[in-house]
Amino acid sequence: MKHALIIIDMQQASFSRPQHDSGGLVERLNRLARDIRAAGGIVIFVQHDGPEGDPQHPDLPGWQLLPDLSVEACDVIVRKTSCDAFLDTQLDALLKAREVERLIITGSATDYCIDTTVRSALAQRYPTIVPVDGHTTANRPHLTAEKIIEHHNAIWADFIAPGGPALQCPCSEVPLS
Numbered sequence: 001m002k003h004a005l006i007i008i009d010m011q012q013a014s015f016s017r018p019q020h021d022s023g024g025l026v027e028r029l030n031r032l033a034r035d036i037r038a039a040g041g042i043v044i045f046v047q048h049d050g051p052e053g054d055p056q057h058p059d060l061p062g063w064q065l066l067p068d069l070s071v072e073a074c075d076v077i078v079r080k081t082s083c084d085a086f087l088d089t090q091l092d093a094l095l096k097a098r099e100v101e102r103l104i105i106t107g108s109a110t111d112y113c114i115d116t117t118v119r120s121a122l123a124q125r126y127p128t129i130v131p132v133d134g135h136t137t138a139n140r141p142h143l144t145a146e147k148i149i150e151h152h153n154a155i156w157a158d159f160i161a162p163g164g165p166a167l168q169c170p171c172s173e174v175p176l177s
Contacts, residue, residue, distance in 0.1 A: 003041035004100040005033055008085055008107030008114060009048050010069055013055035013062025019136045020145035028171040029106055030070045039176040042098055043075040046085045083116035102127045104174055106134035111148050122161035130156050131171040
């Protein structure tokens with residue numbers, strides 16, 4: 001089975017305020033990306049293109065990926081302008097052209113771009129894995145990052161959709177066969 005590891009919005013501007021376990025997340029994503037490449041899958045980094053004046057505008061340093069992420073020449077970059085990594089991007093066409101059979105969705109922020117992309121993937125019938133420790137967010141005024149992550153993991157594991165629910169496991173246990 002061919003996998004695509006989708007790493008969303010791991011950009012410098014996304015981490016200008018503290019994100020839950022960001023250092024641990026980068027380490028886990030680097031290991032998972034190495035394993036995906038070794039198994040013949042593809043690694044796709046999705047970067048948000050913010051509008052003029054936004055910290056994630058492509059001309060600003062905040063648009064750059066975190067420097068500790070391991071990005072290889074064989075990896076693909078997809079640019080987006082909304083929370084959904086599929087909406088008005090080349091992502092779906094790329095996945096179909098590479099004959100990807102399963103998605104592994106990771107990155108930041110759990111409650112925005114990860115959630116929206118997971119729901120979109122499941123609605124488009126992609127078998128999807130969302131590692132329980134493969135995404136992060138910041139504390140919000142109404143809820144801690146830990147509770148946001150816990151809530152979304154529970155929702156995705158029980159999501160009713162043509163391609164759902166999403167399989168949940170730690171990054172270290174993602175099945176690659």
